[in-house]
Amino acid sequence: MTLTAPRTSFPSPYDLASPEAAEGWKALYPYNLVFQENLREVENEKFWFCDSQHWPNVFKPFETIGVEFAVKCLGQYNPRHYLIPPANGIEFRIHNGYCYMSPVAVPPEEIPARVEPFMERAGHYFANWDSLLEQWHGKVLGTIQDLESISFPALPDVVPLSDVTSGRGLDPTFDLLGNFDRLIQDCYRNWQYHFEFLNLGYVAYLDFFGFCKEVFPGIPDLAVAKMVQGVDSVLFRPDDELKKLAVLAVDLGLTGSFAPGSDAASVLAAVAKSPRGDEWIAAWEAAQDPWFNFTSGNGFYASDEYWRDNLDLPMGYICDYTVRAATGEDLHRPIGKLVAERDRITGEYSELLPPEARESFEGKLGLARQVYPYVEDHNFYIEHWTMGVFWRKARELSRMMHDAGFWNQPNDMFYLTREEVRQALFDLSTGWGVGAKAIGPSYWPQEIERRRAIVEALESERPQPVLNTPPAIITEPFTVMLYGITTEQVARWLGTGDDDGDGLRGMAASPGTVEGLARVITGADQLADIKQGEILVAPVTAPSWGPIFGKISAVVTDIGGMMSHAAIVCREYGLPAVTGTGSASTRITTGMRLRVDGSNGTVTILDGE
Template sequence: MGENRFPSPFELPTPEGAEGWEELYPYSVLFSEGRRDYEDQQFWFMDSMHWGWAMSPWDADHLMYAIASLSQYNSRHYLVPPANGIDFRVHLGYPYFSPVGIADEAEIGARVPQFMERAGHYFANWDSLYDNWLEKVKANIAELESVDFSPLPEVEPLEIVTSGRGVGTGWDLQAEYHRFQDLAQKIWQYHFEFLNLGYAAYLDFFGFCKQAFPSIPDLAIAKMVAGIEVDLFRPNEELKNLAQKAIDLGVADAFANPDDVDKVHAVLESDAGREWLAAWDEISQPWFNFSSGTGFYYYDKTWLQDRSTPYGFIADYIAKLQAGEDISRPIEEIRAERDRIVEEYSELLASDEDREAFAGKLGLARTVFPYVENHNFYIEHWSMSTFWKKSRELGEMLVKEGFFTQADDVYFVRREEMDNLLFDLYSAWAVGASPAGPHYWPNKVTKRRAIVEALQKSRPPKALGPPPAVVTEPFTIMLWGITTDSIDMWLNPDEGGAITGMAASPGVAEGPARVVFNADDIGDVRDGEILVAPITAPSWAPVFSKIKATVTDIGGLMSHAAIVCREYGVPAVTGTGQATTSIATGDMIRVDGNTGKVTKL
C-alpha cells in the first residue's frame, strides 16, 4: 500500500468474533473478486453521518434503498449534469460510498438542457408539487400503519370460504410482507424526489456567488439563506410550549426527576397534571415521532417510546424560563444579518442584470431550502419510526410462532430470507405439521447478533482506496463535507494536533468540551459546554440552548448540524475528521466558526 492512498478493502482483517460477517448482507453490496479491478481503484468514504455503527441486516436495507434512490434521481430522473449516482458497499458492517462523477465535458453539456427542463418543472411548480409530496408521504405512512402481521388462525374464517375469495390468510400474510417492503422502499423514492433539487438550487446559487465574488467565504453564502421556518424545528418548539404550560398550570415540580417517567406521571395525578398530559397527547402525533438518533437503526428510540429524553429537555427549559431567560430562537437577529449580507454583496454587482440574476437564484435557493430540513422529519423520523414499529410487530408474531426468542430478532434476518421464513411458517400451517424455522433461526440469530457486536467494537478506516484527484459530486461536498482538502487532511493529519474543518456557523466560543457519541449521552451535556460529536441528530436541537458551540467529525455546509447551528445562532465547525478522537470531555477548547479552526487551550 502506497503512502498516498487509504487501505484496500481486500487487505482489511476481519475482527475477532466477526468471522462469516458477509452472510448478513446481500452479495451485491460486498466487495468481490469479480469487481476487484474496479473496486480497488475507486475512492470509498465511510458514511458515519447516517450509519456510524455496524448495521444489522434490516438496518442495511435502508442504506441500499436510500442510496439507490438518491442515485436514480441524479442519474435517471433529473440528469444532474456533472454527477451520476453514488456507488455503495457494506464492508465489515459499515457503509462505504464512491461518488460516480461525469468527466466528459460533452456529456455534461448534453445533460444541461435535459436537467433544465426536468428540474425547471419542479422549480417552477415547487409549492404545488411539495404539497402533493406531503400528501403522498402521509398516505405512505398511513399505509404502513395499516400493515397487518396477525398470527395465522387455527381455522380460516367462514366468510373467506363463502365469499369465494379463493385465497386465504396464509397468502395474505406473505402479501402483507411484500407490501410492507414495497412501502419501505417508497419512503426513499419520495425522500429524494425533492432533496437532490434542494441541493442543486443551492449549489447553483453557490456557484454564481463564487464566480461573482471570488473571495466570498462559503459561510457568507450559507448565511444568505438562513432564518427559515421549518417543520423539523417544530418538535423542539413544542417542548418549549409544554415547559411554559407546566409553569402556567403549576406542575413544573413534576419534572424534578425527568429520567424517572413513572415518577413524573405520579406527580401529574391532578386535574392540572392531567390537563398537561392531554396537551402532550394532542401534540405528540405526529411531532414526537422523533427519533433520538438518526432514525436509521432499529434500536433508536423515539420521544413517544422513551419520554425521559423529551422530559429532560422540558426540565431544562422550565429551569431557564423560571430564571427569566429567553429560550426563543434568535430568528430576528439571524434574518437581520442575512439581509445585511445580501445587500452588501448585491451592491458589489456591476449591473442591474447581474443583480436580477442574483436575486432570482437567491429566491429559488430560499424557496427550496426548507425542504432540505423538512424531509428529515417526515422521512427519517416519522416514516422510519413507523417502519421500525411495524417490524417489531412482525418480530412479536414470530416470537409467538417459536421462530424467535425476542421481537428484535427480526432485525437479524435479511429481507429475502424473511420471504422464505414466512413461506416455511405458512406451508407448515397449511399442512398441519411443524415448521423448520424454530430449529433454524434462534441459533442463527444468536450468531449474527454476536457478529454485529464484534463489528461494533471495531472501527474500520474512514476511507478506502486512492484519493480522487478532485471531488465534484454535490452531495459529497455539501452534505458530507468531503473535499479534496479534507481527504488530504485524513491522509496527512497535522502532527501538532491542529483541528480544522468547515466554517459552518459564525462566531467564536471558548469552553469545556463534552464529547457525545450517541443519544444516550446527550443528557450529560451541561450549560456552557461545547458539543463535540461524530454528527448531531435533529432531535438534539434542545441542547443548542445550553451549548456554546458545536464541533463534528463529518458534515458539510448543508449537513443538519451546520444548518441547525446557523438557525440557533451557535458557532460550529463541521467535517473535522478527527474531533472526537483528538478532544476529550473536559478539555478547554476554542471554536472559531468563522475560520473553521478548533484550538485546545
C-alpha cells in the same frame, strides 16, 4: 537515517483486515453490497469514503434496507429523472459492517447534452414548487397511513367460519405475506418520494453558491450559507412543541411537577393532581400526533427509539426546558437575529453588483430560499415519521415470529435479511398450513446467535474513514458540501496536510467563537450526560438532537460539510460549529478545554484536564 515517504493512498478494502471473531461477515449481507474478489481491479480504482454521517453504526442484515433504498433513490433522480448535468448517483458498499460511498462521475463529454432536458424537467418543478410540494405531502402522508394500517397477528388455529361461508378462498397466511410485502413496498415508495425534491434543493443552493463564488471572488462559504439562514423548518417543530409545553407548565404554575430526571409516568401523575393540570395534559396529548413521531437517532436503525414509543425521552427534555423557562430564559431559536444578519450580509454583497448581475443574484437567491427549507423538512416526514412507523411494524412482526419460536429474543428478526424474513414467513405459513412443525425454530436461533457474535465483533472497531487512492483534487460538490470530504481534509488524513498542532481543522460551518469543556458523545443514549455550556464533540450529530442545542455552547463533528444537518441546525440555533474535522471524537476526550472558532473552522485544545 531513513525517511518515511508520505502516504499517497489509503488501505484497499481487499487488504483491510476484519476484526477478530468477525470472520464470515460478508455472508450477512446481499452479494451486491460487498466488495467482490473478481472485481478487485475495478473497485480499487475508485475512491470510497465512509458515510458515518448517515450510517454511523454497524448494520444488522435487515437494516441495510435504509441504505439500499435511500442511496438508490437518491441516485435515480440525477441521471434518470432530472438529468442533472454534472451529477450521477453514488455507488455504495458495506465493508466490515460500515457503509462506504463513491460518487459516480459524469463524463465531461456527456454534460452538455444533459443541460437542455435538465432545464425543462427541473424548471417545471422550480416553477410549480408550491403546488407540487403540496401534492408530495399528500402522497407521503397517504403512504404513512397505509403503513399504520398494517398488522401482523398470530395465525389462528383455524380460519374464521365467515371466510368459509363467504367463499373467500384465502387463508390468513395470504394476508401475512401480503402485509410484509406492503411493509417493504411502502418503505420503498416513501424513499422514492424523499428525493423527488431533495436533489433539486441542493442543486438550487449549489447554483447560487457557484454564482456567488464567481461574482464575489474570495467570498467565504459561510457567507453564502448565511444568506439562506433563518428558515422555518418542520424539522424544528417537535423541539418547538416541547418548549411550548414547558412554557405552558410555567404559566399554569406546574413547575413543581417537572423535576429533572423524572419519568413521564410520575410527571403526568403529579400534573393530574394539580389545579389546571388537565389543561397541560390536553396540550401534551395534542402535541403527540404527529410531532412525537421523532427519534433521538436518525431513523436508519431498528434500535432507534421514538418519542411516541418511549415518552420518557420527550418528557426528559420538557423537564429541563421547564426549569430554564421558570428562570425567565428565552428558549426559542434566535430567528430575528438570524434574519437580520441574513439581510445585512445579503444587502452588502448585492450592492457590489451592477444592475444586470444583481438581478441574476436576486433570482438565484430567491429560488435557493424557496427550496432550502425542504433540505431539512424531508427528515421529519421520511427518516422520522415514515421510518418510525416502519420499524414499529417490523418489531411487531418480529415479536410474532418470536412467539412462534423462530428466535430467542423479540427483536432478533433484524439479524435476517428481508429476503430471509419472507422465506421464514413462508416456512411458518407452510408448517401452519400442513399441520406440521415449521423448520425455522430448529434453524434460526443458533444461526442468529452466530450472526450476533459477528456483528458485535464488527462493532469493536471504528471504520477506516476512506479507502484507496483519492483524486488529486476533490471537486464533486455533494461530497464537499454534504460530507465535508475536501482535498485539504484528505491530505490531513494522509499525513501530508498542514499540522494543526494542539487542535483540528474542519469546515467553518456556523460562525462564532466560544471556549468551554468538551463532552464527547458517540450515541444518542449519552445525550443525558451533557451539562449546560459544554461543547458537543461527536462523530456526527443527528438532526433530532435539537433539544440539547439549548444546553451546549458549540458543536464539533468528525464528518459533515456546509450542507450537513449539523451545520444547518447549528446555524439556525446560533451555535458555532466546526464540522468535517475527521478525528475530533477520537483526539478529544470529555473534560478537555477547547476553543471552537466556527468562523474559521478551527478547534484548539487549550488543556487536557
